[in-house]
Each structure stands twice: as C-alpha cells, then as structure tokens.
Amino acid sequence: MSQRIHLNPNAQRQQPMMGMQGGGYTPDPISRPSNSTSYGNGSSDDLLGKVQAYTSKIEDLIEAYTQPIRPYVPAMARFLIVVTFLEDALRILTQWSDQLWYLQKHRHFPWGLSHLFLLINVFAMLGGSLGVIGKKFPDYSVFCLLGVVVAQGLGYGLLFDLSFFLRNLSVIGGLLMVLSDSLQNKKKLFAGLPSLSETDRRKYFQLAGRILLIFLFIGFIFQGSWSFARVIVSIVGLGACIMVAVGFKAKWSATFLVVLLSVFNVFINNWWSVHSAHPQRDFLKYDFFQTLSIVGGLLLLVNIGPGGFSVDEKKKVSQV
Template sequence: MSSRISINRTGGHSYNPDPNGLGNTRPSAGYRSANPDDPLEKLRAFSKQLEDNVEILAQPLRPHLPAIGRFLIVVTFLEDALRITTQWSDQLWYLQVHRKFPWGLSHFFLLLNVLTMLTGSVAVILKRYTEYSVAGLLSVVIIQGFGYGLIFDLNFFLRNLSVIGGLFMVFSDSMVSRKSNFAGLPSFSETDRRKYFLLAGRILLIFLFLGFMIQGTWSIGRVFVSIIGLAACAMVAVGFKAKWSASFLVIVLSIFNVFINNWWSVHSAHPTRDFLKYDFFQTLSIVGGLILLVNMGPGGLSVDEKKKTY
C-alpha cells in the first residue's frame, strides 16, 4: 500500500491513483453515447420501434407467409386460365381477326397457355418442380405479350416486369443447389444464386408502382403517396430497411387495389370489367412477391446485409 501514498508539502498524505504513470492523460476521443435530442437519433429510434412492432404483428402470420406469398404470386395465372376457358370463343375471335392467327394455331396457343398456367401455378403452390414451373410461367408472360400484341404497351410491360420479379422471388425461396452440367463453366452455390435472384426480384417488383405513378389523374394526395412510395421502392431496390419498406408497399398496394381496381362493382357486360379484373389480380401477384421479400429478407446483395458486417 505504501507505493500508492505520497507526501504533500504540508506533510499530509494524498492518494495517487496511478503511481507508475501508466495512465493516459489525454482526453478520450472514443465512442460517445448518442444524443437523444438529435433528430437523426429520434428518427433511428422511431424506425427501430416501428420495425419491432411490425415484427411482433407479423409473428403469428410468419409460418404462413411463404404459402400466402406463393399463392398470391400465381393467382393472376389462375385467373387468366379461368378467363380464357370461360371466354374461349371470344379469345379465338380476337386472335384470328385482330392478330391474324391461323385457325389451328389460335386453338393451340390458347390451350398451351391454359395448361402451362394451371400446371405451373399448382406446382408453385405445392413447391414441386419449382424451377420448371417458374420457367413455364415466365414463358407464358413472354408469349402472351407477343401473342396479344401488348409487348410495347408501357403499362403492360411494367406490370409484367413486376410479375417476373415475383416469380424470381418464388425461385429464390425454393432454390436447390445444383452443379453446372457444362464443363469449364463456373458453378454457383445455392447461396450465390439465391442472392442474385433476390436482387433481380427486388428490383423488378417495384416497376408496378412506377407504372402506377405514370398513369391516372394527379392530385395532392396522389403526389404525396407517390413520393413516399417512390422512396419505399428505392429502399426495396437497394435492400435498405427492406422488410419495413416492403411491408409499407404491401399495405399501399392492397388499399390501392381494392379502391381502384374494384372490378366487382362494374357490370359484367361492361368492357372495362375485364381490364380492372386483370389489373386487380396482377397487383395481388406483386403483393405476393413483396410478402415473400418480407419473409426472406433482402438477401446478401443489400445494404441491410452489408451493415451486419460493419
């Protein structure tokens, strides 16, 4: 104990906490606690609380989210198959008169579409042969665009990009590892392929909202929703707070779908009924893709994932 005691000028004793001079007398430049009054800290705390609340509310549904997402993604294909079947003669008339399809080819085109959409959709729901099912549904999107002459329609193009994004999310959700069958070509692991398909799916999913922004009549409310929605789309694309932003888009698109694409309120003989119905079920498919994103997360190529390493 004597080494810790020193004698001062008055003869008294004083305590020296660092007798060997090993202490650092410079002011600390280390981590300082965050200022709770800082606006950025308040925003960060609010964001964290909101994420926790979303996580709590989604917890009972979480085991069912993959099944719900897969079903919603393929519901537009199921509805389209039903529509072609119930309007068979009208579909044949359109293809033969307006698209100049030969008699036999028009029948084959419609039958191939119906069978591919039904078998592919059921397989996706049951998680069977997912790679082949997704490839079949992707081919339907492409050949219908050319077959019906809608490939150069901007609204159709943007919507179907989002549907393709949803199919990519399905593919990522049930991807299995497979070695390359071609010698000399690089083979990707399941993790590598999954993160690239998740990135492509995230980017493609947001095109539906971009299509919503460029059509319709503008108002103050529409501008406000578009700005917030565009910010959420950017967050989904780069994978920043992806689960929160995807949840926000699910809510916005669901509300928009019910009030704007309300095909059930239009008379069955009205020509716009089929267009509204088509838009309604396509929007449901994009909502399904976003639900899968909420369940799986944004993947390795995202800001959220990179933040975990720093």
C-alpha cells in the same frame, strides 16, 4: 498565419509584453476548434440515431404483430404470386370463343394455331401455378410461367404497351423471388460443373426480383390524372420503392408497399362493382389480380429478406 498577424497590428505589440511578464500563452481564436461545427455534427448524429431508433421500433412492432401469421406467409405469398395466372387460365376457358375470335381476326392467327396457342397457355399457367404453390419442381414452374408472360405479350400484341410492360416486369420480379426462395435449401448445383453457387444465384435472383417488383408503382406514378393526394402518395411510395430496390429497411418498406397497394387495389380496381356486361370489368379484373401477384412478391420479400446484395445485409456483416 502570416496574413492574420499582418492584418492585426495590435497583436504584434502585445506579443512581447506577454513574454516579458511571464503571462500564459493565449491561443489564437481562429485556430480554436469551431464549436458550431462540432454542434452541427452532434445534431446530425442525434437525428440519425433517433430515426434509426424509431424505425427499429416499427420493425419490432411488425415482428410482434405478424408473429402469429408468419408460418402462413410463404404459402400465402406463393398463392398470390400465381393468382393472376390462375385467373387468366379461367378467363380463357370461360371466354374461349371470344379469345379465338380476337386471335384470328385481330392477330391473324391461323385456325389451328390459335387453338394450340390457347391450350398451351392454359396448361402452362395451371401446371406452373400448381408447381409454385405446391413447391414441386419450382425452377421449371417459374420458367414455365415466365414463358407464358413473354408468349402472351407477343401473341396479344401487348409487349410494347407501357402499362402491360411495367406490370409484367413486377410479376416477373415476384416469380424471381419464388426462384430465390426455392434455392434456399439447395447446397450445390450439378457436381463438377463450373458455375455460381446456389447462395450466389439466390443473391442475384433476390436483387433482380426486388428491383423488378417496384415497376408497378412506377407505372402508377406516371399514369393517370394528378391531384394533391396522388402527389403525396407518389412521393412516399417512391421513397419506399427506392428503399426496397437498394435493400435498406427492406422488410419495413415492403410491408408499407403491401398495405399501400392493397388499399389502392380495393378502391381503384374494384371490378366487382362494374356490371358483368361492361367491357371495363375485364380490364379492372386483370389489373386487380396482377396487383395481387405483386403484393405476393412483396410478402415473399418480407419473409425471406432482401438478400446479400443489400444495405441491410451489409450492415449486419459490419456489425459482426
């Protein structure tokens, strides 16, 4: 205040006259509330409110149009999650001699160990997949399939291949969503053992599952040639992945990724259009079914929600 009065000498001469004439006090213009600031905050609040209203309408439309198929979504999601394991088991059985030749010649497996490795993988994938689909011993089934992912990465020497690594992280994310869903109806663990409650375990599995699910799309962003359309899809998809990871509008963003990945899968991994003798056919087929498994994990996320460790859940708690 002292600096402002010193810089304005006219204010010093007018101030006594206002007091003598009994005039009303005029507030200092600098001390008034800034109209521009309040207007800016109002605009930001209005914009945020419009965005929230728009996304709420989209969520309502998704709820309305998916209502007829909602009872079938969990079973469909479970089947899609394990479809890559079913396809891989069928591939091993139909290409048995080729699989043995690769393991023995390139991976230097002994004769009997290569047979045993393939048999264990086939039985584990079939048993684990049927257990997930039928919801029979889901915990053991999921851990069995997780073991297959690790064993094949080591056995085929693909553990440090970036594409394989990112894709299988997403497949593991889908399996963790299955594990989280299986804990939904359980009330407690073994009596008397100090451990996390089933609710807490479910939250952690949902958090880890939805974070791992997005790694397939991250791999898509950093691989392949760039174009304007690819940049746009990558930016939009990455935004949806971040929303899934933090659990903000998770059902809406997961639904968007389901549609995006499904379209991408049909047009990019179209293995049926490649001749059966072409070596690229098997690679496209492998990518196609793995992407289906990740789509299944996202569908399960849409069905059961992002879990307790999410922005959406925190907003529900604060509103209550």
